[in-house]
Amino acid sequence: MLDNKRTTPIIALIGAVALMTSAPAFAQSASPAASSAAAASSAAPADSAAAASPAASDASTPAVDAESLKVGGKSAGKLTPIRMFLDATLIVKFVMIGLVLCSILSWTLLVIKLFEFGSLRRTSDSFLETFRGAKSIVDMGRIAESDEFAGNPLADMAAAAAAEVELSRQAGLHVSGEHRDSTIVRAQAAIGAVQSSLARRLSGGMQFLASVGSTGPFIGLFGTVYGIMNSFINIANTNTTNLAVVAPGIAEALLATGMGLFAAIPSVVFYNYFQTQITSYGTRSEGFVAELMNAISRQLDKGA
Secondary structure: OOOHHHHHHHHHHHHHHHHHHHHHHHHHHHHHHHHHHHHHHHHHHHHHHHHHHHHHHHHHHHHHHHHHOEEOOEEOOOOOHHHHHHHOOHHHHHHHHHHHHHHHHHHHHHHHHHHHHHHHHHHHHHHHHHHOOOOOHHHHHHHHOOHHHOOOHHHHHHHHHHHHHHHHHHOOOOOOHHHHHHHHHHHHHHHHHHHHHHHHHHOOOHHHHHHHHHHHHHHHHHHHHHHHHHHHHHHHHHOOOOHHHHHHHHHHHHHHHHHHHHHHHHHHHHHHHHHHHHHHHHHHHHHHHHHHHHHHHHHHHOOO
């Protein structure tokens, strides 16, 4: 048997050699764990980047949507009537401007006619009160031709009738007695001429009101149809059905219809109101003609 003192160094040497030979294998076995750890560490940033990517895509979405809201160079924002007018196409703008002018003229006619009929009623009341105090045909003519009642239709009728009687008398014609009826016929003809001019005077501007009231909605509808057609063309060109894209163009188009109604409705109301006033004054003038002819007939019977 070997001595223990000799075998101990030998065993230590063999263990050292075995340890040196097993170190590479240990390193190779440890390398997969290290690589997996490295892979895990590299995957963590990738996952964090992937997690952050939805937020980045969400942040970029409003910019894309903002671009899609632009149609034909017009950005959809807060809509006001002025902005809708400015963004409208040229034809729709012309329609809107025409309707605004028609509306302004309608309201101007309302003010003018209100003053006209108000003045007409006041001067007519004053004239009738004075006329009924006349004592002769000459006196009727003098009252009717006074500056106080200048331009009043009733005064013009009385002046025309009195002037016709005076012209017949100055021509050497008999105006009373058996020639009384022919004198009255001539006076009625003179009054009829004044009544014709009265009808034309009172109906001034009524044709315009009737035209605006009947055609205003259709003119506005034309602007609406054209505006909506143009909006759908822009939608087709942008390949989007976003409501924010559709709404501005349709709102601009509907504004034309609203303006058409705004011009037409007051015109119809004013037309009906003034037609009533014209009919009422026409009835009053007919009553005055009967009163005037009775007064002239009485004066002719008296030989005045």
